[in-house]
Amino acid sequence: MKNWRTWIVVILLLVMAPVSYAQFDPKKVCRIEDGSPVFTLDKRWSASQRKEIARIFNLDSTLLSNAFELKPVINDSGNVWKTNKLDAYHIELRRDLEKSAGNKNINEKIFLLDDQWIKLPPAGYPESPPFGVNRFTRNTIVQLPGNWLRLFLPGQKNAKKVCLSGSFNAWSTIQTPMQACDSGWTVTIRLKPGKYSYKFIIDGKWVNDSFNRLRENDGNHGYNNVFYCYNYRFTLGGYPDARKVMVAGSFNDWNDSELRMIRFRGSWVLPMFLKEGTHAYKFIVDGEWITDPANKVTRPDGRGNLNSFLGVGDTLFFTLKGYPGAKKVIVSGDFNAWNQEELSMNKTREGWQLPYVLASGNYEYKFIVDGEWIADPSNPYTVGEGNTINSYLAVKPNYWFRLEQHSDADKAIVTGSFNNWSLHDYRMEMRQGTWWFPVALKPGKYTYKFIVDNKWILDPSNDLWEENEYGTGNSVLWIEP
Amino acid sequence: MNSHLGFLYALMIRMTLVLPVFSFVTMDLRGSVPPVPRLVEQVPVPAGSISCTQGNFTGVTIPLKRAGRLLLIEASIGNISGNFILDTGSSGLVLNKTYFRSSLTIDDEEGGGVTGSTSGVSRMIVKRLVVSGLTYINLSADVVSLGHIENRRGVKILGLFGLCLFKNMEVVIDLPNNELQLFKLDKNGHRLGSPAPVVKYDIIRKIEVYRNIVFVQVSIGGKILDFCLDTGAESNVLSIDANKKILSTVTITRRSSLSGIGETTGEVLYGTLTEFSMGNRQLIPMETIVCSLTAMSQKYGYPIDGMLGFDFFAKGKIYINLVKKEMGICLAKEDKK
Numbered sequence: 001m002k003n004w005r006t007w008i009v010v011i012l013l014l015v016m017a018p019v020s021y022a023q024f025d026p027k028k029v030c031r032i033e034d035g036s037p038v039f040t041l042d043k044r045w046s047a048s049q050r051k052e053i054a055r056i057f058n059l060d061s062t063l064l065s066n067a068f069e070l071k072p073v074i075n076d077s078g079n080v081w082k083t084n085k086l087d088a089y090h091i092e093l094r095r096d097l098e099k100s101a102g103n104k105n106i107n108e109k110i111f112l113l114d115d116q117w118i119k120l121p122p123a124g125y126p127e128s129p130p131f132g133v134n135r136f137t138r139n140t141i142v143q144l145p146g147n148w149l150r151l152f153l154p155g156q157k158n159a160k161k162v163c164l165s166g167s168f169n170a171w172s173t174i175q176t177p178m179q180a181c182d183s184g185w186t187v188t189i190r191l192k193p194g195k196y197s198y199k200f201i202i203d204g205k206w207v208n209d210s211f212n213r214l215r216e217n218d219g220n221h222g223y224n225n226v227f228y229c230y231n232y233r234f235t236l237g238g239y240p241d242a243r244k245v246m247v248a249g250s251f252n253d254w255n256d257s258e259l260r261m262i263r264f265r266g267s268w269v270l271p272m273f274l275k276e277g278t279h280a281y282k283f284i285v286d287g288e289w290i291t292d293p294a295n296k297v298t299r300p301d302g303r304g305n306l307n308s309f310l311g312v313g314d315t316l317f318f319t320l321k322g323y324p325g326a327k328k329v330i331v332s333g334d335f336n337a338w339n340q341e342e343l344s345m346n347k348t349r350e351g352w353q354l355p356y357v358l359a360s361g362n363y364e365y366k367f368i369v370d371g372e373w374i375a376d377p378s379n380p381y382t383v384g385e386g387n388t389i390n391s392y393l394a395v396k397p398n399y400w401f402r403l404e405q406h407s408d409a410d411k412a413i414v415t416g417s418f419n420n421w422s423l424h425d426y427r428m429e430m431r432q433g434t435w436w437f438p439v440a441l442k443p444g445k446y447t448y449k450f451i452v453d454n455k456w457i458l459d460p461s462n463d464l465w466e467e468n469e470y471g472t473g474n475s476v477l478w479i480e481p
Numbered sequence: 482m483n484s485h486l487g488f489l490y491a492l493m494i495r496m497t498l499v500l501p502v503f504s505f506v507t508m509d510l511r512g513s514v515p516p517v518p519r520l521v522e523q524v525p526v527p528a529g530s531i532s533c534t535q536g537n538f539t540g541v542t543i544p545l546k547r548a549g550r551l552l553l554i555e556a557s558i559g560n561i562s563g564n565f566i567l568d569t570g571s572s573g574l575v576l577n578k579t580y581f582r583s584s585l586t587i588d589d590e591e592g593g594g595v596t597g598s599t600s601g602v603s604r605m606i607v608k609r610l611v612v613s614g615l616t617y618i619n620l621s622a623d624v625v626s627l628g629h630i631e632n633r634r635g636v637k638i639l640g641l642f643g644l645c646l647f648k649n650m651e652v653v654i655d656l657p658n659n660e661l662q663l664f665k666l667d668k669n670g671h672r673l674g675s676p677a678p679v680v681k682y683d684i685i686r687k688i689e690v691y692r693n694i695v696f697v698q699v700s701i702g703g704k705i706l707d708f709c710l711d712t713g714a715e716s717n718v719l720s721i722d723a724n725k726k727i728l729s730t731v732t733i734t735r736r737s738s739l740s741g742i743g744e745t746t747g748e749v750l751y752g753t754l755t756e757f758s759m760g761n762r763q764l765i766p767m768e769t770i771v772c773s774l775t776a777m778s779q780k781y782g783y784p785i786d787g788m789l790g791f792d793f794f795a796k797g798k799i800y801i802n803l804v805k806k807e808m809g810i811c812l813a814k815e816d817k818k
Contacts, residue, residue, distance in 0.1 A: 030733035057736040204542025466628035
């Protein structure tokens with residue numbers, strides 16, 4: 001009996017041995033010899049394991065399959081590789097150093113590493129979320145009229161210098177000093193509505209706001225505090241006996257347990273930051289969903305119910321003159337995913353019109369007149385070429401490209417990193433001897449050039465430019481937060 | 482006039498060595514490309530004269546910011562304020578040509594490069610540079626294009642802040658707390674008017690300062706190697722030409738291609754040093770990249786076996802005493818074990 005068991009164990013071990021030997025360990029695949037990587041491949045790897053090795057070590061799949069077929073010499077993008085069979089399972093793949101470009105040139109010129117592995121926070125400025133509500137344990141931030149905010153840091157009386165640093169000043173450590181007051185430090189800053197992250201700097205040291213419960217990872221094992229500059233207040237009059245009133249809408253995916261309103265002077269209110277644009281919403285009074293009785297703008301939700309609608313931001317009017325005989329005119333653009341039904345324009349005495357709220361940004365749109373797509377005849381700004389010309393609209397532009405010279409040119413285009421260096425866009429408008437083009441750009445750096453009658457030129461009115469690969473330079477524009 | 486180009490070239494290679502490429506960069510058809518200064522004989526770069534610091538300055542704490550793995554401090558030159566990369570691998574002050582083109586005193590635009598771009602090195606005198614209360618007067622600065630770093634990190638970079646600006650100081654780089662502390666030293670290397678450090682350092686090592694670059698000896702696989710301390714390197718670097726025994730201690734974890742200007746020119750290997758120590762202290766695992774440093778050694782005029790970059794500085798609080806010629810490390814909790 002004992003012998004029988006022993007034989008079972010031995011047989012199992014023998015069966016398992018090759019399996020364990022073929023264990024997949026990418027850390028044992030590559031070594032360096034003579035200044036070049038050498039790979040030890042295992043024929044027992046599965047297809048997915050081979051794919052993984054190709055990915056990790058940036059090996060071409062054809063090179064790898066040729067190596068597994070033991071082709072003695074393999075050409076691959078300027079490199080010559082040699083294979084060598086080590087045993088029944090293992091193949092060695094190494095570069096023929098005499099015939100390969102290898103890494104001989106890496107210090108001969110500036111190079112960039114195509115590396116998606118290092119986890120870095122994304123460059124640039126994150127989008128504001130659709131909404132936000134502050135959570136302070138003590139009122140250390142007061143919002144004043146005109147979007148002025150007063151921040152207060154209690155205590156720290158022994159500090160010599162305190163600064164406020166955050167996303168609103170590109171995390172400058174010197175631009176926003178705080179002033180000492182009776183019981184701490186204070187500063188008043190003007191901000192646009194939105195979300196901001198921040199920290200204090202007390203005598204050179206980064207310090208969190210202990211009175212603020214809103215925080216987010218700072219990417220460095222710590223956190224930044226977060227506050228919102230408000231721009232909207234939900235208000236529901238009446239319902240004095242209600243125990244719980246909530247508000248929910250498209251901005252928070254209709255979450256009915258997230259935004260609780262508070263009783264204030266006979267009404268239920270909730271001040272908050274709400275992103276610019278059009279939002280659907282409802283109140284929930286002790287579990288019952290109701291539209292806003294003070295808001296006449298309601299639209300069907302497609303399931304037999306009505307939602308209230310509000311717009312945050314300036315209302316703009318899409319206007320199309322003429323077309324008195326048209327039956328239906330629609331405005332369609334990238335702001336509504338080119339929906340061909342949603343935004344029906346209203347007939348007026350002079351033509352067609354639709355009031356609509358859009359957040360700051362650059363948009364493309366067209367009108368659909370009884371099924372026929374047309375660009376806006378009253379808008380001088382267009383993008384695209386030939387049949388794909390769309391009207392262009394910059395809502396709340398924060399920069400105007402202008403080119404004062406070349407007034408005799410037939411065509412002037414401004415192109416850059418903001419439009420992927422399009423050769424055809426954006427077409428500038430000539431007005432009183434100057435070429436113009438408006439843009440609404442997010443904070444950050446942009447490089448650009450003008451193309452005047454097919455000739456690329458730097459912006460003559462901008463001293464900031466940097467070298468490019470053509471030796472001709474690109475103009476540089478920074479949009480500050 | 483071109484005597485500084487080699488060194489600047491070396492530092493720019495170093496700084497772009499580990500910069501990841503973001504998608505918007507690859508889409509940028511005419512976007513900026515790193516300049517390629519000419520290769521010329523290497524000589525030290527004078528940092529200019531630090532003729533004045535703040536009145537009775539003895540010590541200051543400067544907040545550090547991060548842009549990816551680069552460390553930034555803020556400073557002002559005239560009415561221009563902004564970010565400078567703290568770069569101990571650079572000997573002096575380097576300014577970004579985009580913002581200082583109009584102030585150049587010597588403009589070597591004829592330099593050109595491998596790409597043919599007119600991106601030579603130019604120079605200027607900075608009358609006044611202020612950083613956290615420290616004032617430098619009449620500094621000599623090299624002016625090069627640093628647009629490629631801005632484009633990859635999305636932050637405005639006015640220049641590089643090299644080690645020569647911390648002459649006769651003790652520099653404490655505290656990455657866990659994002660602080661840079663500077664202490665003025667007497668001729669014996671003791672802090673002036675500041676209390677002695679209460680921190681107990683886990684490692685204290687002698688350093689060599691050669692042409693304003695700090696070198697320290699490390700041990701890998703039992704072999705002693707000369708590494709330079711470089712806060713401007715986003716990763717440690719080990720020379721691929723190190724001997725077999727050293728390389729056998731590196732676990733290669735991945736490989737990436739290096740792209741030059743529209744073409745693949747080489748590769749870089751990522752790995753983990755399994756036997757890395759300073760003094761008697763093992764510091765493992767230590768991440769590194771492995772690539773050729775031959776050209777860089779030529780530019781520095783000193784054979785470099787490797788560079789201690791971000792991965793090393795992230796290990797804890799590190800001080801560099803430029804008078805005593807020594808450095809110390811107070812390891813972060815997780816590395817103390």
